[in-house]
Amino acid sequence: MIEVRNLHKRFGAVTAVEDVSFSAADGVVTGLLGPNGAGKTTTLRMLYTLIKPDRGMARVDGVDVAERPMDVRRAIGVLPDSRGLYPRLTAREHARYAGELHGLSGAGLEKRVDELVELLDMKDIANRRAEGFSQGERMKVALARALVHGPRNVLLDEPTNGLDVMSTRAVRVLIRRLKEQGHCILFSSHVMQEVAALCDRIVVVARGRVVAEGTPDELRARTGKESLEEAFVSVIGTDQGLMQ
Amino acid sequence: MRRLIATVFRKEMKDHLRDRRSVMSALFGPLIGPLVFAVMFTLMASWFREGKPLEVPVVGREHAPSLMAFLQRHGATLTEAPADYEARIEAGKLDAVLIVPADYGKDFTEGRTAAVQLVVDNSRNQARSTIRRLRALLEGYSGMLASQRLWVRGVSPELALPVRVDEVDLATPERMAANVLNMIPLFLVFAAFMGGMNVAIDTMAGERERGSLEPLLINPVQRGALVMGKWLTTVVLAGVAVAVCMASFLLVVHRVPLQDLGVKARFDVPAVLGMLAAVVPLTFFASAGQMLVSTYARSFKEAQTYLQLLLLLPMLPGMVLALSPVQSQPWMYAIPVFSQQLLVGEVMRGQAVGAMPFLLGLAGCAAAAALCLRLTTRLLGEERIIFGRS
Numbered sequence: 001m002i003e004v005r006n007l008h009k010r011f012g013a014v015t016a017v018e019d020v021s022f023s024a025a026d027g028v029v030t031g032l033l034g035p036n037g038a039g040k041t042t043t044l045r046m047l048y049t050l051i052k053p054d055r056g057m058a059r060v061d062g063v064d065v066a067e068r069p070m071d072v073r074r075a076i077g078v079l080p081d082s083r084g085l086y087p088r089l090t091a092r093e094h095a096r097y098a099g100e101l102h103g104l105s106g107a108g109l110e111k112r113v114d115e116l117v118e119l120l121d122m123k124d125i126a127n128r129r130a131e132g133f134s135q136g137e138r139m140k141v142a143l144a145r146a147l148v149h150g151p152r153n154v155l156l157d158e159p160t161n162g163l164d165v166m167s168t169r170a171v172r173v174l175i176r177r178l179k180e181q182g183h184c185i186l187f188s189s190h191v192m193q194e195v196a197a198l199c200d201r202i203v204v205v206a207r208g209r210v211v212a213e214g215t216p217d218e219l220r221a222r223t224g225k226e227s228l229e230e231a232f233v234s235v236i237g238t239d240q241g242l243m244q
Numbered sequence: 245m246r247r248l249i250a251t252v253f254r255k256e257m258k259d260h261l262r263d264r265r266s267v268m269s270a271l272f273g274p275l276i277g278p279l280v281f282a283v284m285f286t287l288m289a290s291w292f293r294e295g296k297p298l299e300v301p302v303v304g305r306e307h308a309p310s311l312m313a314f315l316q317r318h319g320a321t322l323t324e325a326p327a328d329y330e331a332r333i334e335a336g337k338l339d340a341v342l343i344v345p346a347d348y349g350k351d352f353t354e355g356r357t358a359a360v361q362l363v364v365d366n367s368r369n370q371a372r373s374t375i376r377r378l379r380a381l382l383e384g385y386s387g388m389l390a391s392q393r394l395w396v397r398g399v400s401p402e403l404a405l406p407v408r409v410d411e412v413d414l415a416t417p418e419r420m421a422a423n424v425l426n427m428i429p430l431f432l433v434f435a436a437f438m439g440g441m442n443v444a445i446d447t448m449a450g451e452r453e454r455g456s457l458e459p460l461l462i463n464p465v466q467r468g469a470l471v472m473g474k475w476l477t478t479v480v481l482a483g484v485a486v487a488v489c490m491a492s493f494l495l496v497v498h499r500v501p502l503q504d505l506g507v508k509a510r511f512d513v514p515a516v517l518g519m520l521a522a523v524v525p526l527t528f529f530a531s532a533g534q535m536l537v538s539t540y541a542r543s544f545k546e547a548q549t550y551l552q553l554l555l556l557l558p559m560l561p562g563m564v565l566a567l568s569p570v571q572s573q574p575w576m577y578a579i580p581v582f583s584q585q586l587l588v589g590e591v592m593r594g595q596a597v598g599a600m601p602f603l604l605g606l607a608g609c610a611a612a613a614a615l616c617l618r619l620t621t622r623l624l625g626e627e628r629i630i631f632g633r634s
Contacts, residue, residue, distance in 0.1 A: 011627075048462050051627055073464040080462060084455025088262040089255075100251040101463035129262075145459060 001026055001184055002047065002153060006056035009042055016042040018208030020056075024186045024201070026152070029179050031199035032188040035236065039208040040188040041081050044157050047186075048078045060153055074102065077151030079159055083142040087131035091122055094130065095144040102149035109148075116144040119177075121170065136167030143174065154178055156187035160194055172198060196228050206236045248465050252473025256447060260477060266442045270481040273438040274489035277431025278496045284424045285500040298377050301325035304344035308352070308360070311344070314385045320378075333365050339374035340364045342382075355393075425509055426562075429588035432489055432519065433558040433581060436526040437534070439485020440478035441551050444534035447474040448620075449547035452632055467624040471535070471617055478531035486523050490516065510594040521602055522587035525609040529580045532616035539623045542632065561585050577604035580612050 002024040009017040017039040024030035032040050045051040047058050049069035058065045060072045085094060095116055099109045117126045120140045125133065130141060139159070147154070156175075160168045175198055178185055189195050195202055202219060204212040212219055212235040216228055225231040260266040298320045305312055305322065312322060325341045332338040343361040351358040360382065364375050391401035451457045460470065497511050534551055541547035561582040572590070577583045583605040590597050623629045 050458065050461055050630055070464050073462060076462075078459070078462045080458045082455030082458045084457075084459070086259055086456060087454070088259050093255075093258075097251070097255050098459075098463060100255075101248065101460075101465050103247075103464075142459070 001061050002030075002186055003059045004043070004047070004056070005058070007043060007046055007053050007058060008055040009039075009046060009051060009053055015208055017046070017053075020205065020208070020210055022203040022210055022213055024153075024184050026184045027179060027182045028200045029175060029185045029187070029198050030201045030203060031195035032186065032203050032205060033192065033195045033232070034188075034190065034205035036190055038190075038205045040190075040205055041157055043205070044078075044155055044186075044188060045081075047072075048076060048080065048155055049073055050080075074149070075151060076153045076155055077146040077149065078154075079142055079146045079156040081157045083138070085130040085133070085138055085141055088129055090127050090129050091133075091137075091141045091144065092117065092126045094141050095148045098145040099148040104149060112148055112150070113144075116148060120144055120174065135162050136164060136170070139163060139167060139171065143171075151183075153184045154186070156185070158189055159187055160189070160191070168194075192229055192232055204232065204235050211235045211237075245466065245469050248469040249472045249476070252465075252470055253476045256443070256474055256477035257480065260443050260446070260481065263442070263446065266446065266481060269442045270439045270485045271488055274431070274435035274485040275492055277427065277434060277489060278492035281424060281427060281431075281493065282496045282500070284427075285496070288424070298374065298381075299323060300340070300342055300378060301329060301338060302342045302344065303329070304346065304348070307344040307346055307348045308358075311360070311385055314388075315381060318381055318384070320381065330363065333363060336365075336368055336370070339368075339371035340378055342378070425592065426589065428493055428592060429585040430558060430562045431493075432486060432523045432588055433526060433584050434555070435485040435489035436482050436523055436584075437530045437555055437558060438482075440482035440527065440531045441534055441555075443474075443478045443481050444531060445538045445544060445547045445551060447477065448535055448538040449541050449544045452630075453544045457630060461624070461630060467621045468617075471621045471624065475531055475535055475613075475617060478535060479527050482527035482531050483524060486520070486527060490520060490523075509592050511592075515591055515594070518591040518597075518602075519588045522584050522591065522605060525606040526580060526584045528613040529609040529616070532613035532620070536616040536620045536623070539620050539629060557581060558585070572601075574600070574604065577601040578608035580605075580609045583608055 004023065005021050007017050007020045009015075020039065020043050022030070022032075032043065034040050042051060046053045047060065047065060049065050049072055052066060060075050063071045063075065065072045089097070092113055095113045096109060099105075099112060104112065117123055120143060122137075122140050122144065125137050125140070130138070133141065143159075146156075159171050159175075163171065175185055175187070179200075187198075196216060199216070201215055202213070203210055204219075212222070214222065219231045219235070220226070220228060223231040223234045225234055300315060300320045301323045302312070303325045305324070316322060325343075326332060329338060329341045333341065341363040343363060345359065345361070348358045348360065362375070362378065362382070365371060366375075390404065394401045394404060451460065461467070494511060494516065497509070534554065537550045537554060538547040541550055558581050561579075562585060564582075572586050576586060577600075583601070587597065587601055587605055590601075
């Protein structure tokens with residue numbers, strides 16, 4: 001469960017997030033859709049506690065991100081904007097390291113890592129060093145690292161960016177499965193098709209503000225447009241940066 | 245907290261032991277000093293050998309018994325020259341051959357200038373010092389006879405010698421050896437800085453550059469624990485470098501004839517332990533300082549540039565010590581880098597230092613390291629550091 005109220009953040013003269021409010025419920029896939037530079041990544045970074053909001057508040061499972069960042073970090077699994085790997089560690093070692101940093105150890109950790117290897121279909125790369133992994137393989141390792149502690153809330157920043165069709169499908173399957181298990185999933189994307197294919201609720205962000213929020217049907221109804229694509233263009237006011 | 249530090253430390257050790265560059269810079273980087281040292285001492289030992297008896301092959305010894313006696317009195321070993329001496333000199337097997345012609349004795353007794361021949365090959369540098377010494381001996385003999393002849397005639401020999409040149413050679417092997425020995429503290433300090441340098445760069449600037457810093461910081465781990473784990477890894481590799489450097493210096497030192505060179509230096513077990521006790525605390529500060537710089541740097545490359553400049557830091561006290569030898573004051577032992585060079589030098593020369601300088605050195609390094617680690621931890625909380633600046 002994620003709640004965001006009136007978040008505001010500026011870097012020097014640039015206002016990255018003007019005023020963002022939305023909520024993401026458990027068992028629901030919430031999509032943060034907006035063109036490049038709309039403030040999606042900054043909003044997520046405030047949620048995963050690496051950036052302090054100037055104003056407003058954000059809560060994860062009722063815990064304030066500014067007041068108890070450690071507790072928030074325990075409650076979330078994040079695929080951040082930068083998702084670099086350690087080239088000299090194997091896929092399995094990446095997941096294990098993240099698990100240990102979350103306080104897991106011993107047989108419990110090994111079992112969880114095995115589960116993830118299974119879930120993300122990483123058997124052939126599990127014991128290979130990350131050096132030379134393809135984009136899709138790197139994404140799997142980054143996801144395993146994000147999910148190793150079994151977080152209730154999952155934040156994914158542009159999870160399908162740079163992936164081929166097969167890897168994109170694998171990520172979609174994973175997101176649906178997490179939803180079925182009752183997780184709260186918040187993911188950002190600038191690709192409309194991506195959001196349309198997966199999301200139960202859509203939060204459209206442009207120029208640091210939420211310009212529309214609702215189910216795909218609600219959005220269509222509100223804008224009076226037939227297709228989702230036209231609905232988006234109409235709420236954002238431009239189609240720039242929205243198309244793949 | 246302790247468990248998380250251990251987790252980070254284990255991961256970083258595993259990661260960097262797989263990194264050839266990190267391992268090489270810890271194992272082979274510190275060999276540079278001992279190598280230079282070995283070469284210098286081998287060179288000096290060969291200069292030293294020049295102080296060995298001068299060997300002079302002579303043709304016609306019987307023609308000049310008093311000259312031969314003079315040469316022998318002044319340390320020359322006379323031998324019979326082989327028949328093919330000219331070829332041998334050209335081939336570089338002989339440095340010089342002295343020829344006393346048959347009419348030497350006749351000219352000598354009649355008071356005329358008697359000639360001897362010195363057969364040499366002046367194009368050969370190696371023979372130069374033998375030739376110079378032999379020539380000096382011959383001129384000495386000639387000068388002695390000239391003085392005697394003037395005395396006999398009631399003239400003071402000083403009239404014939406308005407100016408006398410005395411050469412004072414400072415480049416004695418002893419002095420050079422002592423200078424070279426002073427490199428040991430400098431290179432031990434270098435090892436403390438070089439051993440962990442690559443780890444410090446990779447673990448901070450590298451972590452951000454490859455995009456793994458952001459995921460790492462999202463874990464529920466105090467920044468301080470991350471910094472400590474990474475710092476311990478750097479310290480271990482720097483410590484390995486110091487140990488390798490010390491061990492290879494020992495190997496070299498035991499192979500060169502220090503005593504023959506008149507150098508008094510201690511390399512027994514207590515002295516070696518003392519040197520290690522002096523230098524190991526420096527790895528605490530060196531690693532922490534390098535991590536701070538590496539965290540602040542915008543990129544891997546930039547960190548590399550800064551840290552290579554930082555390597556010049558150990559040179560400064562070394563130069564001060566070389567230009568004006570200082571009388572060590574207690575406060576000097578509290579200054580990292582300077583303290584270690586003073587201490588190692590004193591331990592090596594066998595001076596009784598006591599425990600206080602060691603404790604001061606440790607305290608100075610620990611305080612400087614703590615400050616650097618604090619600043620690094622604080623930097624890791626800053627958005628512009630986490631996400632990089634352009």
